[in-house]
Each structure stands twice: as C-alpha cells, then as structure tokens.
Amino acid sequence: MDRLRMRTTLLIPLLLLSFGCTVVSLLVIQKIVQQQVRANLNSDLRHSVKTYQNLQRQRRELLARESALLADLPSLKALMTAPDNRTIEDAGVEFWKVSGSDFFALLNPDGKLIAVYSRGAPLDRYMVEQGLGASLRRPEGSILLALDNRLYEISTQALYFGERVKGTQLGFVAVGYAIDEQVAREVSEAAAAEVTFAVDGRVVASTLNAELQQQLVSQAGDLLLSQAENKPIQLGGKDYLAASVNLATLGIAEGATPAPHLIVLKSFDQATDLLSRVNRWVLTLALLALLVGAGMLVAISRTITQPLKTLIGGTRALAQGNFAYQLSESGTAEIRELSRAFERMRVELRSTQKELLDSERLATIGRMASSISHDLRHHLSAMYANAEFLSDGTIPQTERDDLMRDVQSAVQGMTDLLDSLLLFTQTGRALYPENASLVLLIQRSVNMVRTHPAARDVRITLDGLSPLTAWVDSKKLGRAVYNLLLNACQAARRGRGPASVALSLQDEERSILIRISDNGPGVPESIRNTLFLPFVSEARESGIGLGLTLAEQIAQEHGGSITLEENVEGHTVFTIILPKAALLSLGETVEKKTVQSHDPVRR
Template identity: 30%
Template sequence: MITWFSRLSLLWKILLSTSVAVTALFGFTGEIVLQHITRTMSDSLNEEVRASLEAYTSYWNSRAERLSAVSRLLSTLPAVRAAFSTGDRATIQDTAGEMWSKISDAMAIFLVTDPAGKVIASLGGVTPLSQKNMDVVRLAESRFPQQSSGFFLQDGELYHISVTPVYVDSTEGQALLNVLVAGYHVDALVAQRLQEATGGSSEFLFLTPGRVIASTLNPRATNTVVTSLAQGRPADRVNDGVVEYAHLDAPLLDIMGNQVGQLSILRSFEAARQRLSSLYKDIVALWLVAVSAGFAMTYLLARRIVEPVEQLDRAAAEVARQNYAIEVEVRSEDEMGRLARTFNNMCASIRQAREDLIQQERISTIGRLSASIVHDLRNPLAAIYGGAEMLVDRDLPQGHVKRLAANIYHASRRIQDLLQDLLDVSRAKSRAPEICRLREVASAACDALTTAAAAQNVSLHLAIPPEIELPLERSRMERAFLNLISNSLEAMPEGGEVRISAAVEDGSVLVEVADNGPGIAPEIRSKLFQPFVSAGKRNGLGLGLALSRQTVVDHGGEMWVDSQAGEGARFCFRLPGASVAAALIR
C-alpha cells in the first residue's frame, strides 16, 4: 500500500525525518530537564521550610533563654529577695517592677506568685493571667529548684512562659519563697515578628485544637489551609485555594513535655512556579529557534545531497524515453560521484550496444527478407520457367499453349502483387478499399492452393455465406487468407482438414480459419505475430502471419489465435463495416 509519505520527494522525507527526530529529542530532553528542575525546586523549598523551622527554633529559644536569664537574675538579686521576704504586695510590686523595667522586654509578661500559684504581682502590662491562679506553677513544682519553660494554654490564649522558683535561706535550709513566671503572649504581632526574624519568606500558623491562635496569612487563606490540614492532605503540600505551599509542622510543648498545639510553617511554591514557567517559556523559545535553525541547515545540507539524486532521476527518465545520449555531471568523488560516473558509462554501453544491435538487425533483416522474397517468388517463377521451357522446346497444340500462357500470366500477376504488397508495406501505403464479397476473396485463395492441398491429402471447406460484403483491399486480404491456409497446409503434411467460416456479429464479420493439425507450440504462441517467427515449417521465415495481421489491423480489425498443443490451430480475425448489415438487408 502506497502511503502519503512514500509519495513525498526525497528532500521532504529527509526534512520531515530530521525535524521529527530533533523535535522528539529536544522535547524528551526538555521534559527531563523540567522534571529535574521541578524536583530540585521542590527539594529546595522543603529545605527552606526546614531552615525556617530551625530559624524559628533558634529565635524562640533565644527569647525563652532571655526570659529565663532575666528571671534567674531577678531571683538572685538581694533587693528582690528582701522585698519578697516582707510578704507585702505593694513592696513586691514596686521592687520587682523597678528591676523589671531596667532589664526586660516591654512586650514580655512578668508575674510573681506564691508557691501555690496565686498571683501576688503582675508586671509588663495587664494580662488575664494576673487575675487567675497559675496552675502551671503547681505543675512545675515537681521540677523545682530547676527552671521550667514551655507553652501554656489558658482560656483559649497561648503563652510561652518560663517558671523560676525563688528560694531563701532558713534554719531548715533553703525554703521556696515565691515563683517568677515570665513569658510572651503568642498573637499575630508575635507571628509577624517571627516571620521578619526568619527572613519574611515563610508563613507561620500557631494552632491549638479547634482554634487558630495566630497567623501571618490573610483570614481566607488561613481558613482554607486549616481546613486542608484537617482533611488529612499530604504532609508536605498544602493549598490555600490560590497558592500551594510546602508544609512542615512543629509541636508546641508545655513545661511537662505535653503537646498543646502546633506550629505550621509554610513556604510558597508561587515564586518557584513563576521561575519554572519562565524557564518553560525560555525552553520553548529555544526549541523553536533550534528547530527552525536545524530545519534551515537540514534543508541546505539535504538540498546539496539530494541534487545529484534528482539529476540521476531526470537522467533515468530520459533513458526510459530511449534518450541514451543523456549524461550526468560528475561533481564529487564520493558515492554519488561514482554512481554518476557509472551511470554515464552504462549509457555509453547502451548506446554502443544499441548501434551494434541495429547494425546486426539490419543485416539479419536484409538476409531474412531476401530469403523470404526468394521463397515467395520461387513457385510463380518455377511456373513461368517451366511453361516458357515447354513453349520453346516443344511443338504443343493450340489449347495446351493457351493453358501454359494463362499459367505464365497468373504467375507473373502473383509476382507483381507480391512485389507491390512488399512495396506498400515498406512505404506504409495502402490501396483504396472496394466492396467485395468475402466468399469470393477466400475462394480465390483456396483455388490457388487446391493442387497443393490435394497433394497432401488435405480437404479445404469453405463455409462463408455468399451474401456478406464489405470494403476490402482485395489483393491484400486474399494474400492474408492465402498465408493462413498455407500455414495450415504446412502443419499437416500427412493430411487433414482446413475449414474457413464467417459469421456476422454486431455489424462486423468474424472469420475463422481452423485446422485439425498438431496445434501451435506454447513457446511461440505469445510472439506468433512477430516478424520472422516460425516453428515446424519446412519453408518460409515467418513473415506471413505478421503481414496478415497487419492487413487486418489496417482494415480496422483485430486478429488472434486460439490453439492448444495437439488440438489444432484456429486463427480468428474480425473486420468491421456497416456495409455488412446493409448487405444482409438486401
């Protein structure tokens, strides 16, 4: 099956194949590069999230350490201890407040409680913690005299605190005098400061069960992220409906190591996606430029490669038109150059062989034609020679003389007709047709061969209706019948039967000349009507059938043979003409 690709020129096949290969290779390579870059960016974001967690841990630990250091310092100051020993709330408030204002952060919370957790003094601003008992003090008591720090959840608010016991010397050893509780309230401002302290590229969410404590995202994004986290999405990715983030959680532990909430650190993929999109556009642009440049270069190179092939193709077409004088210019010494040189040598060999063949055919044709003419002239010349010899050497009766003169006359007419036929064939001329009765034409041929047929014990049967008439060149058509009957006689030297019949079919005449001889050999059946083709004949060189077929063709008809080996031969030919039907009507 011929596909559309096979119908393309060689140049376009090279261009399309190269373009497809370059496109596929570039696309495959680009896909691998993009996947690698995407993985690298994703890993980089995850690393940045982990780095943000480490920065948060470092930042938060430094705040906690600063509070713990301040608390320890206050707990060791003599003035503070002395004020705490008085047990007077105002004295404790004033003394602790004075020292706190000098060494602490204004954003911090500072409480003084008794060992049971009851708040004695509150510094660093008004806080709901100052109105309540601090249960966390009782929880931290198990770790006294060591400091304890952690997150503390109270009435839906989250704090990061440090609990520091204050001891005094007594007769029974050190006694717990008061407890210092210092810390920070975790709110949006704290989250904002944490974001700024870690570079500002990460988002932070402080979450407790069922509540968002603080977030650096807008409320819509915060609600979407919290919902996504609650639905159990993959741990490393989260989406706020617009932006996708790399996600990492860190637990928020109280002073006893129990989790009271979690910190979610988010790193946006948006910047990475923009970089990836820009890179994708650059790769596509580079691909277009590379494909265009590759296409142009391939076209130029393929054009130089294909041009010699096109020249050979045109030259081969000229050779197919029998123009063997064509030559191809040899432009290189590579395979194409050697092929062009071989093609030129082949054409030169064909020209030489053709000239030699024409010369041999001319010589052979002259010899065969001469032999054929000699053969065809031998019988009438023999009749003329024999009759003339009898007239010269013998004194014959008047009737016998007339019969010999008539034979000489008919023989000379046959020679004249034969020579005229050969001349007409050589000059491609034909005589004007005349209305003839087909039976009379065939009968004349049979009469000329009656003696030869009787000598071979061959019977001739003429079965042509006498009323069939059509325009014919009488002498040529008679010669055609004569050749066909002669061939049958030569094929049956031991006797047989020849039947000549005709019938009208659709305004034309179908003529058959059949015998019951040995038939035609299969090896010559396909070329039977070619000149000088014969088999099993004692005389003649095979011009009879060729001339007979040409006669039928010149009359607008056709001739063919129907024969099987051992079953006789049947030559058929059809002659058209409207006068056939008119003759039947008359």
C-alpha cells in the first residue's frame, strides 16, 4: 500500500510538470509565430511604401518628359504670345486634348493663371493659382497638389521664345494626372495590400468600399492626418496592420498644403490562418507528447521506488551481518551502477570476512561493516526521504531542485564510499604500471573532484604543472590524488576565509612531488599521529576515514610516501613523494614482461 501511494504521488507531480512544460512550449511557439507574422507584415508594409515610391518615380519621369515636349511645341509658344488671355484660353483646350492629361494649365511669366482645364467639375482658379506657385519654384520637378477634394501629380515647365538661357520667357505650362481609384488599384496590386490616399482627413482615392472608408475615417482618423507605423485596426470585422506615410516627407508633395497621406492596410487573414494551423499542430503534438510522457513517467516511477527499497533492504541486511543478500540490477543507470557497486562490495566483504575471520583484522572488518552500514543507511535514508518529498506536488521548484541536489550528493557519497572500500580491499595486489602523463592524470582527478558536492564553492588552482611522464598505475595514483584533493576541499570549506585548494607538480633530482595545500583549519593534534590509519577522520561529515589510508598505501605501492609537511592554521600541505628510481624499476618490470611475452623460444 505504501509502495502504491509513493508511486502515485510521484507520478502526479511529474505529470503536472510535463503538462506545464507542454503548455509553456505551446505559448512560446505561439509567441514566436506571432512575432514572425508581425515581422513579415511589417516588412510587407515597408515594401508597399517602396512600391508606391517606385511607381511614382516612373510616373514623374513620364510626366516631366510630357511637359517638356509640350513646352517645346512652336504652336504653343506662338499661342502664348497672343495679347488676349481669352484667346489663349480658347485655343489652349486643343493642347489639353492632345496631351491626354487630367490637368492642364497655362500661366504667364509672373505666375498668374491664364487657363486651366481638368476632367470633372471645374476647379477653383484661385486655389489652382496658389497651388501652382509651389510648382513654379521647382520647375524641374513635380508636386502633388490637392484641389477641391482631388489629388493631382503636376509637372511644370517654362516656355521660352528662343533658347532657354538667352531667350524671352513666355510663361509656364503645367501638366498633371489625377491620383484616383485607378492609381490606387495599381498600387494595391503591386503592393498586395489595400491602399488609400487622403488629404486633410478626407479620402480622395481608395481601394476600400464606401462602408470601409467611413469606418476608416471614424475609427482611425489619425491615420489620415499624421504619420504612423504598424498600427492594428479593424475594418468590417477583419484585422489589418496599417501604416500611414506623409508624402511630403518623401519629397513627393513638398510644399503641398495640406500634406497628402498614403495609407497602406495589410490584412491579418493569411497570418491568422497560419497561426491557427500552427496552434492545432502544436496542440496535437503536445497531447501526444503528454500521453507518451505519462507512460514513460509510470515506468520511471517504478524504476525509482522499487530499487530504492531493495537497496535499503540490502543495507539493513548488511548491517545485520548478512553478506548473502543479493540485489537485483533494475532501475535507472545510476541506481543500477549503485546496485552493482553494492553487490561488488558485498562479495568482496564476504570474501574478506572469510579470509580474515581468524586474523587480527577481524575487529577491523567488524568496525568497517558497522561504519559502512551507518553511512550507507544515512545516504539511503536521505535519498528515500527526499524521494518522498519529491513526490509532493505542492513543493516549489526551487525546493525541488534542492532536494534533487541532495539526492545527487547522497548518490555521489555512496559511490565514493563503495569505490574506496573496493580499493581498500584490493590493496597489496599487483600494480598495472604504464608510461603515463602525470599532468593528464592530475587534470582528470581535478575534474572528478570539481563535480563532487564537497568541492562546491571551492576554488581549485593548478600551479607549476611540469610536463612529466612516469611509470605509474594511472588508476590507483589518480585515486590517491583524488582522495587528497577531496580531503583538502572538505577541510577548506571549514576554514574562515573563502575556500581554496592549490595543487602543484614538481620535478626534483631524485623524486617527483605532488603537493596539495588548502586554507582549512589544519589537522588537529589529537589525530595527527593516527591520520593515515583506517577509519580515522576529523569530523566524519562524509566518508568513513579511508581516503588518506588508501592514498598512503597507493604511494607506498609505488615505492613512495605521503607526508604532512606543514600544519598551521590556514595552510595545510600534503605531499606525495614518488622516487624516480622506484618508478623506473616499475617500468623495467613491465618491459621485461613485454619481451618475455613476445619471445618465441619462451612460448
């Protein structure tokens, strides 16, 4: 019943976490798609304005050439020499018809209007004369002119009798075309958007129908009067992204009063359809992932709880002296590795117990088993309790992260404990030396220590690492360096200042020295003489007191030793001394075995 409750309570928060991640992923994807859609619409709006500018540039060039051709007509020049304005006005209509333009005007050299012709209702002559004044100040260009709720693109050319530089000015000819619904449709087709031209808050030409034009004026009248970018509006139940450009700022309607505006409306319909399809696909995939995740979480919950209970049972059996208790290798990779290490430890301990049953180390084995069971029970109890807490779905994420770090720390402690015990039971066995780089050996040990919880917030520095190679057992010597580094990190964390550990590799004439120092409180006087004996530890915060024992035995197996050089508060230094002669002897032994294995006579 307890197993079912724990598994169920562990499954619920994991499902909630999976569901939460799915919802967050859906929201993030939706946000990204929305941003991309808006960015694409913004790009389309800018492209629409560029498209209009390009069309207008082509029209202005054509208009300028047309007005220049009219200004060079001898018959028009002859007409402008007539003394009577009425005569000029009557005869000028023929030139307007020949030009085929929507607007045609003739002015005297002083800029006074003589005649004006346009399609549709007659224009106010005074407004025409005032508006053309800006065109006369820039006769080589063209302007947009708003007249009687109509908008014209007008180009003006001067008429000269004779050469332009030395001749007599006869007046001006102004030619233009109306910016009407036809022009708006051309711009709309090129820009793939709805287009509206407005003057003084009034629509003069648009691709929108009359109802939508009224909604545009009533709901977004500011677009018709001022410049704006990327403004969302709704017309006729549809969403648009609008941009309003003051044509005067583009140099198209310079001097025009009031300034005309170009309003471009890009529909959200296609973007909305795309977003809806993306949402449907993401939601479908999210539900599928949730179902698959639920099945995986059920399996994961089973692989966590059952192996933990089995490990606790094995710990209790080991504490009671039952070395025949076997563990099943099931669960996650970490738990399986822990089970295998526990099984190896159990087998080794059983073998050791049989071999040393009648020896003086029987008492040591008894104390070792008691210490192991105590530490293993401590770590496993912490893992079990934290697993119970993790199954509570009301725990905040920050506390859940702390609990998971505690579980990882317990697993790391148990792994270190079991590795130390296994190595302790193997002391005295043959070495497997190889010509290895001591720098790489040290760096591997440092990297392993940095991942240990005891090295958290400890600054580890490497000083003076000489590029040395020597005949050593890389695995065992690396373990010795690891044990000393871990011991130094634990001591440094108990010091007063910021925890720091330094490691150096020195090449002397007869020996190789590996120095490890820390800024901890130092070694107490009470354990200094027994520091390298098994199960001796200063504070017993973690481990069972085998680290320094193993390190010294490994150094002795290499013909060396470990010394405590200095022992004052704030500066503790352990030194591994490896005589070069002993290391060379190990190398010679390996070379002899290699020669013998390849000697055909000996075979």
